[in-house]
Every structure is written in C-alpha cells, then in structure tokens.
Amino acid sequence: MMARLTSSSAPVRQSNVRAHNLALALHTVANSADPMSRSAVAATTGLTRATVSALVDELVAGGLLTELDPPPRTGAGRPAVGLTLSATGPAGLGLEINVDYLAACVVDLTGAVRHRFIEHADQRPAGPYAALSALGRLGARARLAAKADGLVVVGATLAVPGLVSTGFVLQAPNLGWQNVDAPALLRGLPELADLPITVDNEANLAALGELRVTGTEPTFLYVSGEIGIGAGLVIDGELYRGARGWSGEIGHVTVFPDGPPCRCGAAGCLEQYAGQEALAEDEPRAAAALGIALSAVVNLLDVPAIVLGGVYATYFDRLREGIEAELRRRVLTSELAPVTLRAARLGTNAAVRGAADTAVQQVRDDPAVWLRRAG
Amino acid sequence: MMARLTSSSAPVRQSNVRAHNLALALHTVANSADPMSRSAVAATTGLTRATVSALVDELVAGGLLTELDPPPRTGAGRPAVGLTLSATGPAGLGLEINVDYLAACVVDLTGAVRHRFIEHADQRPAGPYAALSALGRLGARARLAAKADGLVVVGATLAVPGLVSTGFVLQAPNLGWQNVDAPALLRGLPELADLPITVDNEANLAALGELRVTGTEPTFLYVSGEIGIGAGLVIDGELYRGARGWSGEIGHVTVFPDGPPCRCGAAGCLEQYAGQEALAEDEPRAAAALGIALSAVVNLLDVPAIVLGGVYATYFDRLREGIEAELRRRVLTSELAPVTLRAARLGTNAAVRGAADTAVQQVRDDPAVWLRRAG
The missing domain is CATH 3.30.420.40 (ATPase, nucleotide binding domain)
Structure with a gap:
C-alpha cells in the first residue's frame, strides 16, 4: 500500500540537509560544461550565497572541487573564479576479466581515464584463482600509478561476463566459472586487501560507461x-x-x-x-x-x-x-x-571504464561520507 | 553527466521539510495494518513526538486522518488512541471505456471502492463523442453518490484500451479511435467541467489496481x-x-x-x-x-x-x-x-479501480497541497 512514497522513507533532519546540499552543490558544478562561480552555483541551486560558500569551502578543502585562479587582468572587468571537479583526490579502480584479456583502469572524479592497463591472454585455462590473481596484480599497478598522481583510489569494481549475485559470480559460462567469490580472491592480494570491491555484469558496466561519456x-x-x-x-x-x-x-x-x-x-x-x-x-x-x-x-x-x-x-x-x-x-x-x-562511442574498454566510474560514483553521490572520512 | 543525482534536483528548505514530513506521517499511518498511536508514528518515522503531533493535527483537521476514540475503559490499562486514514474526505473517480462496456468507480483515501457503476453496450458504433458523453454522465452519477457520503472527488482518471500521449488517445484500435482528446470531451459535461482529468492505458491502470490490492x-x-x-x-x-x-x-x-x-x-x-x-x-x-x-x-x-x-x-x-x-x-x-x-486478484474491474486510486494518489503523495487547498 502506497509504495510510491519510497523517497519519503526517512525524516529530513539538519545533518541530512547538509549532506543533501553538499551533493547538490557538487552535482551542480559537475553538470556544468564550464568552470562555475559560487554565485552561479547559488543561482542554479536556489541556495543562498552564504550557504553555497560554506558548502564549497568544505568541498574544496576535502579535495572534491578545485577553485581556478582568475586569469591575469587584461583591463576590462574581472573574470569570475571558476569551480570545477577536482582532478586529484578520489578515484575509482575498474577491473575486467573477459575470455581473452584482463584490464585495469583508473577514473578520477571528473570521469577522465587516468591509467589503463591491458593483458591479452586466454583466461579460460587459468581458472578463477590464477586469473583473478593476475588481474589483482594489474589492479595493484594501476593503483600505484594513481597514487603517484596524487589520487586516492576509494574502491574497485570488477566487470565479468556472467550472472552476478551479492558479490558472487554465479555463472560465467564463456569462462567456465561457477560460484566464484571474486572480490574475496582479489582482496587476497596485499595491495588490494583494504579496498571495497564490488562485482557486476560487464554489459551493465559498459552501459554505465556509455552513459557517463x-x-x-x-x-x-x-x-x-x-x-x-x-x-x-x-x-x-x-x-x-x-x-x-x-x-x-x-x-x-x-x-x-x-x-x-x-x-x-x-x-x-x-x-x-x-x-x-x-x-x-x-x-x-x-x-x-x-x-x-x-x-x-x-x-x-x-x-x-x-x-x-x-x-x-x-x-x-x-x-x-x-x-x-x-x-x-x-x-x-x-x-x-x-x-x-x-x-557505442566507447570501444572495447566500455566495461572497465564504467567499472572504474562506478567505483568513484559513491563519492559524487554522497560527498559528506567522503569528507568525514578524509577529514 | 551524474544523472543519478536526480533526487537532489531541488534544495531542501523549511517548506519542503514540512511537506515531506506530512507525506511521511500520512504514509506511515497508511502502511500500518492497525490504527496507530501518535507515539508509534514518532517511533516509526524518527521524528519527535511534538513534530508528529503538529503534523497529525494538520492531517486530522484537513480530513486525511481520523483519530479513533479509545474504547470504554475496562479496568486494566488505557488503550492508545488510534490514527487511520480517513474514509471521508478526498476520493478519486475512475472512468473506463472498453469495447463492450463503460464503468465509473469512486475510491476513497483508504483504497476502498465506495461506488461502482457499469453500463454494458458495444461502444464502437457510438464514436468517441457519444461514448465519452455517456461515460461522463456515469461519472457524474458516481460523483454525486460520493458527495452524499461526504467525500470530495479530487480528480478523475480515464482508462482506455490504447496508446496515450499527453492527455490524447493516440490510437485505440479495438474501438476504432485515433487522436481523441478524451479529457476535453469529458469536461464538456457541466458536472465534470471543474475536475482535473487524466487518461492512461487500461493495462497500466489495472496493474496499479492490482498493486494497490x-x-x-x-x-x-x-x-x-x-x-x-x-x-x-x-x-x-x-x-x-x-x-x-x-x-x-x-x-x-x-x-x-x-x-x-x-x-x-x-x-x-x-x-x-x-x-x-x-x-x-x-x-x-x-x-x-x-x-x-x-x-x-x-x-x-x-x-x-x-x-x-x-x-x-x-x-x-x-x-x-x-x-x-x-x-x-x-x-x-x-x-x-x-x-x-x-x-490477478481483481477481476474485470481492475482498470477502473486502478484509475480511481490513481486519481486520489496525488493527495497521498503530497498532502500539503491538499491541505493548502482545503484550508
């Protein structure tokens, strides 16, 4: 009865309002093709300038937004300082296993691909354990490369050609896999042990990659x-x-x-x-x-x-x-x-790119959680 | 880019918070199988008792909730006063045209069918104008019967076996209709002239009827x-x-x-x-x-x-x-x-019942709008 009201399932409290408005401000800047001034964010969101300034200060301090310096004055008028999504800060790690290759990819908060590694080889003979170990090593290299850029990988998503349920690969018939706890195998590698890792179907993630692009x-x-x-x-x-x-x-x-x-x-x-x-x-x-x-x-x-x-x-x-x-x-x-x-605009890297983007999505969706962790 | 944050498209302000919490309180009572005390509403929603009492007072005054008197004291303990959805107050009018019948139905806020009228006749020879005039007269009878019960019909929804777009019936091949502005024809009847009327596909409305039941x-x-x-x-x-x-x-x-x-x-x-x-x-x-x-x-x-x-x-x-x-x-x-x-649990009246329920749904989804109108 009245199941349509699902969006009302929690009361609105002050802390919720702050989290909501942080996401709204981040979302507004992300949706803009050009750098955005604080007053433009206020005008777009309907929030007051003072509220926007407080939110933006938090997002800049937390490494989610970057405030560009104005260009040197050339005489007429003063150009507005521009806010953009930060190209350093949180990033997502995408991992992909397919019949004939392994791939790893790092995407930053702006959606840009920062690193991409591919290894071509038939993955069927290896079996899940060896294949995922090799993929984990590729992921660890990508994470290291991200770190050298000042990025912090906040999570990883694995793309598989098969049916997935609650973190398990139930069936990946073209790989010959059944009931594989892929995240657990990946976390067996010390370099990934601390990372939240999810797994999803490759067509789903490719669709998300295409959506993002x-x-x-x-x-x-x-x-x-x-x-x-x-x-x-x-x-x-x-x-x-x-x-x-x-x-x-x-x-x-x-x-x-x-x-x-x-x-x-x-x-x-x-x-x-x-x-x-x-x-x-x-x-x-x-x-x-x-x-x-x-x-x-x-x-x-x-x-x-x-x-x-x-x-x-x-x-x-x-x-x-x-x-x-x-x-x-x-x-x-x-x-x-x-x-x-x-x-499709994206080629064969659509799934791994979508996987990486999914991993950093949590920060865009709920920046308050990231700020709490980072602060 | 970042299209997932659609729920954040508006800032949260105090007036929004009140509207949200009114819907939440109404929703909570509606979802309960038994009458609910104010403190139970507070416990379920996480809102304070004082906030809940203010919200409930508004909903009772606006005719959306009814507060049942406690039964006579029988000695041990004092039973809580119970809140339920009001069986008087706003109601929805469902209208249906199909190949061989016309139907009208009134559903109150609780989802109960209060009145139902059916006329069996082949509707194809009549053409849209005559068929919808006859249906409008049936709807007017239902509205009058609802009024006699103390109900206020807040809107009507028409179910048709065809493709619908922005209020038009684009195609209803089994009726032989094309491009019919059905709501305008229905509103041609003085008894329905003031009513918001929408139109939808009959299978869609039957699905909603089934969901509701x-x-x-x-x-x-x-x-x-x-x-x-x-x-x-x-x-x-x-x-x-x-x-x-x-x-x-x-x-x-x-x-x-x-x-x-x-x-x-x-x-x-x-x-x-x-x-x-x-x-x-x-x-x-x-x-x-x-x-x-x-x-x-x-x-x-x-x-x-x-x-x-x-x-x-x-x-x-x-x-x-x-x-x-x-x-x-x-x-x-x-x-x-x-x-x-x-x-299906509902028989052939699924579509007209779903139509009526859809018409009153707006009040359940956003009681603040109804209270503003009623007050």
Whole structure:
C-alpha cells in the first residue's frame, strides 16, 4: 500500500540537509560544461550565497572541487573564479576479466581515464584463482600509478561476463566459472586487501560507461555483442538491474522458437543467430534476428534509443539497415516515433571504464561520507 | 553527466521539510495494518513526538486522518488512541471505456471502492463523442453518490484500451479511435467541467489496481488478456511507463517471426496466438506463445512475478502448465530462481479501480497541497 512514497522513507533532519546540499552543490558544478562561480552555483541551486560558500569551502578543502585562479587582468572587468571537479583526490579502480584479456583502469572524479592497463591472454585455462590473481596484480599497478598522481583510489569494481549475485559470480559460462567469490580472491592480494570491491555484469558496466561519456541520452538499451550477447538497460540515467540483478539477458531471448539448440538449454535464442560466430557466418540473418529481439524490447519498454557495443559497434554500418527494417515492421509505435539506433562511442574498454566510474560514483553521490572520512 | 543525482534536483528548505514530513506521517499511518498511536508514528518515522503531533493535527483537521476514540475503559490499562486514514474526505473517480462496456468507480483515501457503476453496450458504433458523453454522465452519477457520503472527488482518471500521449488517445484500435482528446470531451459535461482529468492505458491502470490490492509484491508484470493483450510493468511499487508512455505492448511482441499477419502490420505477434479469439480456438498453443513472450520479458528484465489478468485470470488453471513449461525452458535463470505466476486478484474491474486510486494518489503523495487547498 502506497509504495510510491519510497523517497519519503526517512525524516529530513539538519545533518541530512547538509549532506543533501553538499551533493547538490557538487552535482551542480559537475553538470556544468564550464568552470562555475559560487554565485552561479547559488543561482542554479536556489541556495543562498552564504550557504553555497560554506558548502564549497568544505568541498574544496576535502579535495572534491578545485577553485581556478582568475586569469591575469587584461583591463576590462574581472573574470569570475571558476569551480570545477577536482582532478586529484578520489578515484575509482575498474577491473575486467573477459575470455581473452584482463584490464585495469583508473577514473578520477571528473570521469577522465587516468591509467589503463591491458593483458591479452586466454583466461579460460587459468581458472578463477590464477586469473583473478593476475588481474589483482594489474589492479595493484594501476593503483600505484594513481597514487603517484596524487589520487586516492576509494574502491574497485570488477566487470565479468556472467550472472552476478551479492558479490558472487554465479555463472560465467564463456569462462567456465561457477560460484566464484571474486572480490574475496582479489582482496587476497596485499595491495588490494583494504579496498571495497564490488562485482557486476560487464554489459551493465559498459552501459554505465556509455552513459557517463554521452550524458545527453538518459534512457537507452546498450547491447554488447561478444561471444555471448548481453544488454544493459539505462532508464532516466539509472541502470535497471532487475529484481535479482539478472536483467539484460537479451542473448537468450527467443527469436525462432523452433530454432537450433542453445548452450543454455533452450532453442532459437538470439545468441544462435547474432553471437560473434554466427554473425561472422551470416550477417543479414544476424541483423534480422537482432531486429526481432530489439523490437520486443521496444514494444515492452518504449525505449527511445538502442546503442550497439562490442563487435556490433565495429559492424554497425553493415547491420543497421537489416535491424531498422525489423524495427519499422515490428514496433507498434514505429510510425509515431522511430527508435534511434547508434554505435557505442566507447570501444572495447566500455566495461572497465564504467567499472572504474562506478567505483568513484559513491563519492559524487554522497560527498559528506567522503569528507568525514578524509577529514 | 551524474544523472543519478536526480533526487537532489531541488534544495531542501523549511517548506519542503514540512511537506515531506506530512507525506511521511500520512504514509506511515497508511502502511500500518492497525490504527496507530501518535507515539508509534514518532517511533516509526524518527521524528519527535511534538513534530508528529503538529503534523497529525494538520492531517486530522484537513480530513486525511481520523483519530479513533479509545474504547470504554475496562479496568486494566488505557488503550492508545488510534490514527487511520480517513474514509471521508478526498476520493478519486475512475472512468473506463472498453469495447463492450463503460464503468465509473469512486475510491476513497483508504483504497476502498465506495461506488461502482457499469453500463454494458458495444461502444464502437457510438464514436468517441457519444461514448465519452455517456461515460461522463456515469461519472457524474458516481460523483454525486460520493458527495452524499461526504467525500470530495479530487480528480478523475480515464482508462482506455490504447496508446496515450499527453492527455490524447493516440490510437485505440479495438474501438476504432485515433487522436481523441478524451479529457476535453469529458469536461464538456457541466458536472465534470471543474475536475482535473487524466487518461492512461487500461493495462497500466489495472496493474496499479492490482498493486494497490495486493501490496506485498513490489515488482511484477501484469498481463491483461482481452481482444488485445496489454501489459503493465510495476517496478519497486512504481508503474514503468517508458519514454513516451507506450510501454507494455506485449501483444505485439513477435513469437513466430514468420507467423500470420497482425492488424498492426507485423507478423507472428503474440495477439495472433493468445488474443481472446485465438485462445478460444487453441488453448495449448496460446499458453506456449504466452510462455515464449513472457520468457523474453523475464530474460530482459528479471521480473520475479507475472500476474495474469482479464480473460487469462479466468483461464488460469488451464494455461498455467503450458506457460510454465516455456518459462522453465527459456528463462536463463529459471533454475536459480523460478518465476512466480499467478492469476490477478481483481477481476474485470481492475482498470477502473486502478484509475480511481490513481486519481486520489496525488493527495497521498503530497498532502500539503491538499491541505493548502482545503484550508
């Protein structure tokens, strides 16, 4: 009953107000393309100048905002001092394991990639323990490089091609993994032992990476084409995870109910027609199958934009027409408003970049917690 | 950039704090199965007793809460005075047009149905103007009956079997309607001229009706089986509408890409196999088609529960096995956690009841606005 009032689940107290307004001030500066004056922050937020100044002082002292000096006076007028997000201070560590590579990445508060390390090698023979140890060493190198820049890594996020639940990798079929406590294995390395480490599906994190880079498109489906096919659904700027975190399994949406068997036990799954191997064999059929599955998504969810990532981004120009033909035919509202189809802006590093950004997100969402810890 | 902080889009000021806390107090009483004492409200919300008493006094004076007198003393102890939602005061008017009936319904703040009127007749020959005039007269009767009970109808919501956008019925193919400004036609009746009237898709409103009645299941897909098939997706107690309000078109999800043509222009849509007519002809095939389309929903969205409404509720026992067989086979995570499938609790009045409840929802969500108007 009245479940819609979830945002009212806590009373508003003074300490909450301060935390809320710190986040609001940080958010306002982050959303501005140019450096922002304190009075511009006050005007945008509706807070008084005195309140804004107190909040900004805290955020500058805590290393979250930087106040740029005005340029030398050239005569006419005095340019405003500008606030920007700090490029030193907190940072996030992204880690990724995939079938044929390991990656680590550091992203600062501004969203910029500061360091990136990749090791190409087949990860299947190694097994979880050896693979995650090697990834941990890569992460430790990235953390060291971040430290040399004056950055403080506040947490790490691991991207895996599989189903994740409460920190466990339940299934990563293309790696041959089942029930792996990946964060615990990573924390086994002394250099990462103190770090909060979370784990998430790679398509989810790639979708978040794409969101962070493009920004203007708040609702879209990101489809990641690899050996398997995954999807990340972003609604109003938030990743939709599903009830248990298992949303986005578009690779196992049925396209032809009587089609060939899939390794999942079903038949006629999208992966059988548009996975990396099937795509190499028959591009038009892959495009049609993608179009049929994506039409289902749009009919169900009224998603206005679809972003094709992974190998689909590379093949985009060759797949586009075949996909759009199915969307035009099968989406009920296609004549009222067509669906935007585009290639992902980020290449194969979308997932690790999204992972790193997720790790530093906590500081942007609740700067008061970071300030308390840092102070 | 940083779109996740949308809840921080306004600064917290004193007037906001009061509005927030009024909603919180009302919400707390509404969520309680039994009458609640003021001190219980304080304990649950974390607000001080003095603050709660001031808030409760306002809500009682404004007709939103009722304070029950204690029962006569029987000796041992003194029972607490109990607060409940008021059964007089604001109410919502639900209106529904469907292919073969018109309905009007009044729901009070507690969610109880107070009045319900139905007229059975084929609405297609009448056209939008005559049909909505007849519905408006039914609504006026319901409003008069509500007034006689001491209720104040604060708004009306119209349920239609079609696509809706910014108050317009864009398409209601089974009625033969296109681009109908339904609220304007309803307000043409003097008895409804002063009422805020919104319009929504019937499956969406039926899903909200089901949510309101069951309460305990915050995330589910409601599927409404009629001549057409619609769906309403409820996520964490909120209806998901999609970018333009056109989500839930499950009737046009492709089941067999090379199947028979659909009136929408595509081929092999779910409606061709599981719409009311097809269902009457071949139940097992309808169940399999429903199972295939619902498997796509679960793979994409990780929805833990599916509620079958409309004619599917009537046929539930006969459809269940066929649907569940496909879910077991085609949902990737079916072995990790099965999907709950159940018949809707509300019958064919789900949509009009949900519509009425939606109309009074505004008062529950923001009681401060109501108190300002009433005072």
